Amino acid sequence: MAGVSAATVTRALSTPDVVRPATRDRVREVAASLGYHPNRAARGLITGRTGNLGLLVPDLANPFFPSIVKGVQGRAHEADHAVFLADTDEDPAAEAGLVRKLAKQVDGIVLCSPRMAEPELRALAAEVPTVLVYRRVPGLPSVTAEFLDGMRQAVSHLIALGHRRIAYVAGPRTSWANRERVRSLRAVTRRTGVELVEMGTVAPQFHGGVSVADRVLAAAVTAVIAYNDLVALGLLHRLAARGVAVPDDLSVLGFDDIPLAEMVHPALTTVALPKEEAGQAGVDLLLHLLDSRKAVRRDLPTQLMVRGSTGPAR
Amino acid sequence: MAGVSAATVTRALSTPDVVRPATRDRVREVAASLGYHPNRAARGLITGRTGNLGLLVPDLANPFFPSIVKGVQGRAHEADHAVFLADTDEDPAAEAGLVRKLAKQVDGIVLCSPRMAEPELRALAAEVPTVLVYRRVPGLPSVTAEFLDGMRQAVSHLIALGHRRIAYVAGPRTSWANRERVRSLRAVTRRTGVELVEMGTVAPQFHGGVSVADRVLAAAVTAVIAYNDLVALGLLHRLAARGVAVPDDLSVLGFDDIPLAEMVHPALTTVALPKEEAGQAGVDLLLHLLDSRKAVRRDLPTQLMVRGSTGPAR
DNA sequence: TTCCGGTCTGAAAACCTTTTCATTCCGCGT
């Protein structure tokens, strides 16, 4: 329609500087009027780049992940990439299969996989460019947060409020995030001389918090730090039902800062982890990896959000 | 490697019945050992089917949508399709553009678009097979819920508790869901003789509920129905801050049944809309549309979840 | 005038499948 060959159309659209301005404008004009966009599948066939990214999350129903998805999605679109989303339903076994299926159709993968074993992750990363989010494996590009610093902020806050004996409700033992949190917490409490009571592991969900609340109450602590906000909310729920005043009788502190945290009453004091930013950083690192073959690591800052669920120790 | 032509490989893998068993087995064996999977982009080039679906949601941060995404995602994977996800950030203007970009790479689109104008939707649907979720447009395939029945359940529940004067806090006027809810509610209250006080429109979010709470309180009603759960939670939050007892002084009723609804205290009575099921149905309808060119409509049942936020009228 | 270099454009190959059409081979009926 523009009276030029397909080759010139390609050049006019993707490398405009090499075609004569008059021709270029004519081609682009015609293309626009026809609503023509290059077929990305055909392009991918020859360039080897599909312009697609894969994103794997363990469970969208966990309010932590939609924010990450949002970040990935937004940044990917800015970089003119589309996003394949897969939810593994908390099944680490299914993850590898999903990644491999996706692998053929994407340039790279942003992987949120708190549970998958490290060797498996390495194997996957060798097959398809991969960036880990909220998971660190030596040698692989990853986005995480400064857990240690967040934990330091949380404990300092509690100490300032007069707490000296603190419980920790742990998440799944196999989860990397939980291991990190435990490690940080132990380090911080040892350094500050605070007494730490570890309550054992619960499901990282609302009902996990509900189920452990009575044991926390029996542990004679003045404050409790939960593995994440969902668990903290479960604690709050059960404590309210038992008539325990928060924060007067017990201070409750969460981790993540999911949107619900400030919607409940009392609002939850929590260590905010960057979520949307982590998603964006994941995409940045992935694109960087694709361009330069360099695996980078990024550690994002955390921030204690002081709300109503923590107060002076009795 | 199997000593046969590419044509035979294709046949052995996708139409096994037309190749001699011995050959077929040999080919499949070699394919497996090589980890060979047909390149879907190349296949799409010739078959015209990509095996990909698009999914557009207005805002993943709204807890209503992750469940839908989960449903779409799960069912699509069962049908061996991958899912492109796009979040439009509540920007109806951007939606059309996103759909068109996605259109070339997918067989069809599952579209959650409460705001987009009807003509625009029709135009889009003419360009690419589209199924609407929680939106009804005559002639287009769509998945919705029985709002009228849900509203009937809600109002009957309130009537049974002795409520006779009920407030409704509306969502965006341009939203299809809000229009449906208002329409249903008016019909039900007219029929039952309940007095309906319409409080006007708020943002369909937590802060929307917070901001309207005092006006509801001044309206001298004994119960309030909110456009959705987020607004209802905002109401609860502000009411708690004002020292109003729920449900003793005021009953609060939501819509959607997002996961948070049962995490707050008191837990929120709400009309549950099928979310994951809606996503699954969306995929089913889309695949049906692709196969048979027939546009179907599906109406899913709603279910009142009675929890702690509603009680007898004073 | 000739030749050179540079700029712009077109032809053709390549990417990886699937599908159509043709070919080969075999067994069977006449």
Added chain:
DNA sequence: ACGCGGAATGAAAAGGTTTTCAGACCGGAA
């Protein structure tokens, strides 16, 4: 013995791009 039909396979085209290579054209230098 011949021909026919059916089954199995291969060759080649097609799908929509991008890239490489070659060619056309033009201006300027020798």
